[in-house]
Amino acid sequence: MANLTLELEAERKRICQIAKDCGLDCFETVFELINYDQISQIASYGGFPVRYPHWKFGMEYEQLSKSYEYGLSKIYEMVINTDPCYAYLMEGNSMMDQKLVMAHVYGHCDFFKNNVWFSKTNRKMMDQMANHATRIKRYIDRYGYEEVERFIDTCLSLENLIDRHSILNGPQKMSEEPPAPPKDEFLFRVEKSYMRNYINPPDYVADQKQKQNEKNDQKTVFPSSPVRDVLSFLIHYAPLEDWQQDILTIIRDESYYFAPQGMTKTLNEGWASYWHSHMMTRHILNDSEIIDFADHHAGTMYMQMGGYNPYKVGIELFRDIEERWNKGRFGREWDECDDVRERKNWNKNTNLGREKIFEIRKIYNDVTFIDEFLTEDFCVRNKMFVYKMNKETGKFEVDTRDFKAIKAQLLFQMTNFGQPIIKIENANFENRGELLIQHVHEGLDLQPNYMDATMKNLFKVWKRPVNLVTIMDNEPQLFRFDGNDYTKHSLNDEKKSVEGEQQELPKA
Amino acid sequence: MAIREDQNRFKSIIKGKVRDDFKRYVTNGEMIGKREDEFVKIPIPRIDIPTFRYGPKQNEQGVGQGDGDGEQGQGSGQQGSGKGEAGDQSGEHMIEVEISMEELAEILGEKLELPKIQPKGSKNILAEKNKYSGIAPVGPEGLRKFKQTYKKALTRYISSGTYNPNDPVIVPIRRDYQYRSVKKTQTPHTKAVVIYMMDVSGSMGDEQKEIVRLESFWINTWLKKHYKGLDTRFIIHDASAKEVDEDTFFKTSESGGTLISSAYKLCQQIIQEDYASSEWNIYPFHFSDGDNWSGEDTRLCLTLLKEFFLPNVNVFSYGQVESKYGSGQFLKDLQKEFTNDDRLTLSQIEGRDKILGSIKDFLGKGK
Numbered sequence: 001m002a003n004l005t006l007e008l009e010a011e012r013k014r015i016c017q018i019a020k021d022c023g024l025d026c027f028e029t030v031f032e033l034i035n036y037d038q039i040s041q042i043a044s045y046g047g048f049p050v051r052y053p054h055w056k057f058g059m060e061y062e063q064l065s066k067s068y069e070y071g072l073s074k075i076y077e078m079v080i081n082t083d084p085c086y087a088y089l090m091e092g093n094s095m096m097d098q099k100l101v102m103a104h105v106y107g108h109c110d111f112f113k114n115n116v117w118f119s120k121t122n123r124k125m126m127d128q129m130a131n132h133a134t135r136i137k138r139y140i141d142r143y144g145y146e147e148v149e150r151f152i153d154t155c156l157s158l159e160n161l162i163d164r165h166s167i168l169n170g171p172q173k174m175s176e177e178p179p180a181p182p183k184d185e186f187l188f189r190v191e192k193s194y195m196r197n198y199i200n201p202p203d204y205v206a207d208q209k210q211k212q213n214e215k216n217d218q219k220t221v222f223p224s225s226p227v228r229d230v231l232s233f234l235i236h237y238a239p240l241e242d243w244q245q246d247i248l249t250i251i252r253d254e255s256y257y258f259a260p261q262g263m264t265k266t267l268n269e270g271w272a273s274y275w276h277s278h279m280m281t282r283h284i285l286n287d288s289e290i291i292d293f294a295d296h297h298a299g300t301m302y303m304q305m306g307g308y309n310p311y312k313v314g315i316e317l318f319r320d321i322e323e324r325w326n327k328g329r330f331g332r333e334w335d336e337c338d339d340v341r342e343r344k345n346w347n348k349n350t351n352l353g354r355e356k357i358f359e360i361r362k363i364y365n366d367v368t369f370i371d372e373f374l375t376e377d378f379c380v381r382n383k384m385f386v387y388k389m390n391k392e393t394g395k396f397e398v399d400t401r402d403f404k405a406i407k408a409q410l411l412f413q414m415t416n417f418g419q420p421i422i423k424i425e426n427a428n429f430e431n432r433g434e435l436l437i438q439h440v441h442e443g444l445d446l447q448p449n450y451m452d453a454t455m456k457n458l459f460k461v462w463k464r465p466v467n468l469v470t471i472m473d474n475e476p477q478l479f480r481f482d483g484n485d486y487t488k489h490s491l492n493d494e495k496k497s498v499e500g501e502q503q504e505l506p507k508a
Numbered sequence: 509m510a511i512r513e514d515q516n517r518f519k520s521i522i523k524g525k526v527r528d529d530f531k532r533y534v535t536n537g538e539m540i541g542k543r544e545d546e547f548v549k550i551p552i553p554r555i556d557i558p559t560f561r562y563g564p565k566q567n568e569q570g571v572g573q574g575d576g577d578g579e580q581g582q583g584s585g586q587q588g589s590g591k592g593e594a595g596d597q598s599g600e601h602m603i604e605v606e607i608s609m610e611e612l613a614e615i616l617g618e619k620l621e622l623p624k625i626q627p628k629g630s631k632n633i634l635a636e637k638n639k640y641s642g643i644a645p646v647g648p649e650g651l652r653k654f655k656q657t658y659k660k661a662l663t664r665y666i667s668s669g670t671y672n673p674n675d676p677v678i679v680p681i682r683r684d685y686q687y688r689s690v691k692k693t694q695t696p697h698t699k700a701v702v703i704y705m706m707d708v709s710g711s712m713g714d715e716q717k718e719i720v721r722l723e724s725f726w727i728n729t730w731l732k733k734h735y736k737g738l739d740t741r742f743i744i745h746d747a748s749a750k751e752v753d754e755d756t757f758f759k760t761s762e763s764g765g766t767l768i769s770s771a772y773k774l775c776q777q778i779i780q781e782d783y784a785s786s787e788w789n790i791y792p793f794h795f796s797d798g799d800n801w802s803g804e805d806t807r808l809c810l811t812l813l814k815e816f817f818l819p820n821v822n823v824f825s826y827g828q829v830e831s832k833y834g835s836g837q838f839l840k841d842l843q844k845e846f847t848n849d850d851r852l853t854l855s856q857i858e859g860r861d862k863i864l865g866s867i868k869d870f871l872g873k874g875k
Contacts, residue, residue, distance in 0.1 A: 041511045050510070055521055058514030059554055149517075156557045303573045312573070388569040399569065409571050420560050444562045453558035 003033050008089070011099055018283045019106040023358065024275065026109035027123075028084040031102065035091045039075050040064040042088060046258070047080040048129045052136035052250070053145075054152055077101040081112040081261065083123035096289040100296060103279045107272030114362050115267075117167060117260040125257055132250045139243045151244055155251040157457040160419045161230035162255050164263060174236040176223055178427070226423040226438070231255070233424055238461050248461070262418075263365045270314015271361050273300070277315065308413075317369070320378050321360065322353035367414045374410065376403040412442070420446060425469070435462045439470035446470055455481040522553050640688045647687025656686035700789035701739040701782075702731055703775050706757065707796035709746040709766040716829040720795045723827065723863050727793065730871055741778055745771035747801070751778070765801045768794075768838065769808040776816050785820040792817065792824050793870070797831035798838040806838060810845050818851045825853045825870045 004012060012031055019026065034042070044060035045051045067073045076097065079087040087105040089098050112118050122128055140148045166172060187205070190196045227233045231252040235245055261268070277297060285293055303309040324330055328348030337343055360369065378384075379401075386409045388399040399405075415421075421440040429436035435458065439446055451468070458466045458481075465482040469491070476491040643656060661680035665671040671678075704724050706717070732738050742757035743749055749770040775792055783790055800806050817824050828839045839854060846852050855869035856862075 044511060044514075053510065053514060053517075055514055055518040055555075056557065057511060058516065058518035061511050061515050062518060063554070153557060157559055160559050160561075308571055382573055384571060384573050386569060387572050398572075406571055409569065413570065420562060422560050439560065447561055447563040450556075450558040450561055454560050457558070 004031055004089075005033070007095070008033065008098060011095075012102055015099065015102045015106065015279070015284060018279050019103070019110070019275070022275065022279060023354070024106055024110040025114060026085065026106055027082075027113050029079075029087055029105060029109050030084050031087050031089055031105075033089050033091055036068050036074075037065065039078065039088055039090050040068060043075055043078055047078055047086075048126060050126075050130040050133050052133040052152075053140065054149065056156070077104055079105045079108045080126070081118060081121060081123075082126050083113075085109045085112065086126070094292065096285070096292045097296065099284050099289075100276055100280060100293065103276040103284060104272045106279075107275035108268060110275075111264070111268050111271050111361055115260075115264060115365075116363050117263055117365050120167060120170075121257060121260060122253075128253070128257075132254070135246060135250065139247065143243060148243075148247070151247055152251070154457045154460050155248050157454050158231060158234070158461070159251050159255045161422055162232075162252065162259060163228035164259055166229060167256065167260060167263075171232055172227065172229055174232060178222055178237055221426050222428045223424065223426075226425050228421070228423050230422060230424055230437070233427070234461050237427060239463050240461065244461075260365075263367075266310040266314045266317075266366045267361070267364060267369050268314075269310045270316075270318050273311050273315040274318040274357075316382055317373055317378065318357050318360075320375075321373055322357050324353070325356040326351050326353035328352075367411060370407070370410050370414065374407050379403050379406050415442060420444075429467055432464070434465045434467060436467045436469070439468065441471040445472050448472070451479070452481070452486055455479065455486075459483055518555075521555065637693050638690050639693055640690060641693075642689040642691035644687050644689035645685065647689060651688040653686045653688055657684050660684040660686060699739070699783075699787055700731065700734075700791065701741065702728065703741045703743065703778060703790070703792045704757065705743040705745065705749075705771045705775060705792065705794040707746070707766055707768070707771075707794075707799075708744045709797075709799070711766075711797050711799050711831055712829070713831060716797060716831050719829050719857055719859075719863060720827075723795070723857065723866060724793065726863070726867050727870060730867075731791065739783075743771050743774055743778075745774075749774040766796070766799055767805050768796065768800050769805050769812065772809055772812045772817070776812065779820065790821040792821055793827065794825070795827045795829060796838060798828045798836040798840075799831075800838050806841050809838075810841065813842075813846070813852070818846075818849065821851070823851055823853055825855070827855045827857055827866060827870070830856070830858045 008031075016026075016029070040061055042049060043064055044057045051057055064075070068075075074090075076090065076093070077087065079085060085105075085108075087101075087109075089101055093101075136148065136152070163172065188199050190199050223233070231248065234240075235248050235252065240248065280293055280297075301309065301312045301315065303312045326349075327346055328334070328350035329343075329346050334343075334346065337346070360373075364372075380403075383401075384406050385401045386399045386405050387396045390397045421442070423438050423440065424435065425438045426436040427433070437458075451470075455466045455468060465480060468479045470477060470479070477488050478491055479486065479488045640651075643653065657680050658678060661678045661684040662671070664684060665678055706712075706720055708717075728738075728740065740754070742752050742754055744752055744757060745766075745768070747765040747767045747770065751774065771794065779785070779790060800809070813824065826839070826842060828836060830836070836856075839856060842852065842854055853870050855866040857866045
């Protein structure tokens, strides 16, 4: 399959060997040389050659190919997490660029193979994606393009409602039985209608009914504990047709496949950048390429004023960690040392740096990585700050350079990896089989118009009214969509009115 | 290729041909090209699939790096993946390439197959300019060119065989001296002015004005490519017309009736005062929803066009923006009166996606 030129193939072999010598442990990596149109196409498919038919890929393609044609942007490298690993080189890039890309790719590949968050991913995803495409195409043939497309749109609207913490532990089991609608089981069979009141005396019926209602009241909460994996819950319990259930499963599988990549963006890019820089400058570059390399590398690492560049933060953190562990700048003794001069010259020649960064690439994700290794020294040295929008001037301004604030802000952005936390609280809300979901509010409101539309899509799947509890404009509120209309009411008022009634009672 | 099908599907959704349930989510995702301080927006529409997501407040703060006062910025955590979708685009990075206005105009020209504009009067009107670009053997000492003098001396040394590479001393003599001198150059003189007129009466909504804004931006870009130092003037009108600056032109929202002739009269006055038609290439553009107050006024406009504008300007362009309220009568009147007059270009702009076609209508003649 690989179609590299002789020259590139020779370089590939050399770089592969260098990577091995550096201790990188990669899947076999297949490089393909393709032109810009092919690379735009594959990039719009998220790196895969075959995906199911959907306009969103066409939209990405439109944007990527146009920005290439207008000279606005250019994709240099792309690599997918499969075994063997596939990576793409673009025809017409300079030799130096190609070498840089290869070195970078080996870094990613090592990461994919060894990082624990990827340990459960399907390494044959390329086949899996093609299977998904075939299945969806079959449904299109059977149920019509538009019908299937609309359902996919609905699913895509819910695709971020997965439980990212179940990636390691495996999915939550969905074995609970949904509450059955009340049946009048206690009634005896009546053959002659005039006997009804004797066989089932009204007193007895009323008594039984009350008992059953009490029983139902106890069991109104379903599921018994809140569910984060909303998609899985819907697959199991929503009244869907078989093909719809299958499509929802497909969307969920793909969402879980991409999730670890979102969780390790900084770590993964930092790791690959660390290694391309290490390998390029020490082993690969020749004299004439050094300037071009520096230029390109600087361009990739450039942190725009007010922007966050995972490449830059990642590589700097890795370098910082390597130095700290090489010089023994860790542990209790180091933490307790207050003497600036002593800290500056601290060197115990522990030389554990390389070992440490390999350990990090194995067991960390972005959140744990930032949480543990972002230090005050690092923030000062890299001149980091928190910026805020100044409402009066309408401009972004530096808010603070306080270490704690920087860390809190970074971690906040990564909480649940940038997605709001949504859980299913009750799928039998008010004992009417309505869906009650909760947004765990962490300081940011949901975007209202998108929230409404997403609730509508949830309704399409659940087919019963959807209720959402969230905080909007500093007020806890319950939003409800019943299939036709949206209603909302403040949960504050409810409490107040209940309190009000209670206050009135003693007077009466 | 399968992607082409997806692309076509996307395009037809955008155009509202197949499905209308997405209209709310069509955003003008913009690709931004920058050159020095000029930002150029190339609109590429996108459809956002609604999901539970954080509101715009998220972008109000973030982490940055550097010394400065962080004047421009984007929400952190948005760069990189940039799609809001977790790592969909893993291991892929984009690099911005700069694009100039000139190149942009080129792209536009290619896209629309626009002919190059033939400037009016380029043969007749020549301006003379004096430039010190010539060289003469005599002149004031202050204008002596040392480099040329040295070269001349060196040539003399070499040709006479007295040059010694081990002792490269060159002494110029009077014969070698070179001086700067005046050279008269004749440059073809082309000057151009574009006068934009827009109807801002009550019936022109925000969408209509946005269309005018986009369209005049592209027209401006194209004309600027062909005329260095292009003049632009802006007129807005409802029942009366006034000249405004560019900023106001695009932002004003007036209301009231429409007397198109008021704008034409003002435009006529501007041309008569500042732009002699023998020297200037004049391009008046008028955008309106075609709803004029009275037939009387329309007749006045037609007379103005026939007697003043058409003989004096390169081409007069009228663009009619589709609007809910406008009757669109004015375009029909013009069509009836001036069939086959190629000094008048008419174009109907039904919506945003028709802008490119309309630009082609206006500029496609190469005048």
